[in-house]
Amino acid sequence: MSRKRWEAETYHSKDFDWDKLREEVEKNPKFQFHFLPFSKVVTQLEEAQRDSEAWDRFHARHSTGKFFKERRYLLKEFPELASCEDNSKVLEVGCGNGSTALPILCGREGIILYACDCSYEALERTKEIITASTSISAIHRFHPFLCDFSTTGFPSWLASNTCSESSFNGHCLGSLEAYEAYAGANSDEAKSCIGGVDFVTLIFTLSALPLDRMPKAIKECFDILKPGGMLLFRDYGICDMTMLRFDPQQRIGWNTILFLLLGYC
Template identity: 25%
Template sequence: MHKLQSISVATLAKVFSRLSTRLKSSGGRPSAPLGSRILTNPDDIFKHNMWDHVQWTEEDKENARQKAQENSCVQIPLREQGKFDTEAHQYWDKFYEMHRDKFFKDRKWLFLEFPELLPLDTKSQATTRRQDCQTACQGASQEKNEDATQTSTFPGQHASFRILEVGCGVGNSVFPIVNSIKETDAFLYCCDFSPRAIQLVKDHPDYDDSVCHAFVHDICEEMASFPFPPQSLDVILAVFVLSSIHPERMQRAVNRLSTCLKHGGIFLFRDYGRYDFSLLRFKRGRCLSENFYTRGD
């Protein structure tokens, strides 16, 4: 059996960059992908859903570095830090108990930024992507994996295109995807470690278990199993998820998720970067470790 290599976070970023360039050149991506959107004319504010905002000078970078250093000079006491890891799902349960599905808005930008989420029969570009992936794969291993997938019994086993969203919350990505893949041969899995969040997803009027399976799962739990076989997913989506994982555990979580992807599968993510304005706004006493903070709620 062909062994999947572990994917590093740095490698993911490089692959994403190459994929962005290829899809951009073929018309499958926005003309200005994230990372190249610098707002220079205030009249263009609504030209894109998201902006990179500013082109920093060396002075800007130094000021940000100093601010981040100032924010992290006072850390939460060690005796209290552990609870933000071991009891994280309880904090989020309380958050969703208070806000339910009223806090975050549906991500209507998903398919503009990530056309790879669309099933193959919905986007001709996706067909090209799949053909490129298949060419790069080892045929025998691919056939063996597909045979194993088809003979297993699991939700979504008959789908030819499978997506997993990790850290789905109350479904702000789930339902834009579900409503776009109906009447296609695609299936969506979505998980969160907050039982209350998953229950809110299942209670949503658009939840349809014929195209979606929501389940409670902590991607940092090494022994936790998934409701699908290894190497059975085409796409994994993580939006503002990696930054919520302790930096020392992030790589292991990515490695475990990578074993779920088919050969040629894609890991899509959007997240905060170093010196993100959200990071710089934190006050002293909210720091857990380098570049890792806890919000007030």
Template identity: 30%
Template structure:
């Protein structure tokens, strides 16, 4: 069973959680290692998809539920254009195809192997989608999509895997791709999520930024941080909140708290 609530405040840390977060500072990721995993980010995500293929992430049928007012626009009969950043193996785009929404979908991923797996899916159809390999942080995307082209950009559990130094420039690239009045939908890991607190010493790169065992990375966002970042990128912030979720199984004595951050922002008309 899952329960969830929306909030503008993050969780209250227990003394034990404060101790765990402080202990992470006792041994940080070395500058050499941090630079190496930044340089080889594409390689590590390719290895991730080599190991897991299509088995790791579940299809995101929840996206249209969480963003109903944006995606289920019954008053708009014109085909809209969506761009999914960090498509992985298609866990977002193929549920949309199955629901027969009136979209043309662009999607990209840093990993060539992930893109190849998308192309192998029986639902992949070049008439209503174009999926390509791209590093969204360096402007290569403009070779595939022109400015002011996109109605909706989705950035779901993607920005956290990018180095924080590149957040602002990445959002400015996405801002250019959107039409005036276009929306960016954002969901990612929230500050003090369970996964952040569980990191051991030796995994912290910088404030709220961590290296996983497989050398992929994860950042944990506050709503204040995202408010400032979106504003500096030129967006108008429509909503910006934490999603507090608990996965509860009384029979197995499991009660796992999760914190995500969810935002809707618009390129001004």
């Protein structure tokens, strides 16, 4: 399958002046509540568990269709993916229903892609979509595993240095079992450290995390990169219409978008 099939015909990245938009929003009284401090009412562990369960319900509810469209602009936005060497390893963090993984796998056939999500249902949907892509090559280059990287970190077998458990206190070592369940218990790669990854893609994932978990999440992503590796990031921003269209009573915190999407409000 040709790369052109999986690339967007047009790509829009600078359709407005950010500084001008920010100034307009900050001066508008009806948007001021978005910038007020927010107090938590649950612990981090409870919050993470709640998010995971909510994502499970969300993906189960949308199991028959693609709620998130394929992001075919990615190879234009990040040309490094299109021009990387064969067998380059990519970690897609928060893979959802595969809207990022599928265009990368089919648009660049030399890439090996690992994908994690905190939701088992999301991983199942992604696996189904990749399997149905008609690309046998994509299926064999796709390795999903269950992990909430913002709370437990990434599993030790993924890290760039040697897989010594003493070096990974607090990491989600249990994710190795989840990985083996998907990739096959006899896989050599599932039993040893893969030596880190060349790229980490963090596409519309960071905004789904509470503000206090973002620094740890970003550090985790950098820690599993090989020397010279790249973190490829794209997300919503403060003042985006996705944020501004919600009312004050719908505000949950900095991840208002996540909570509205999953049906908390």
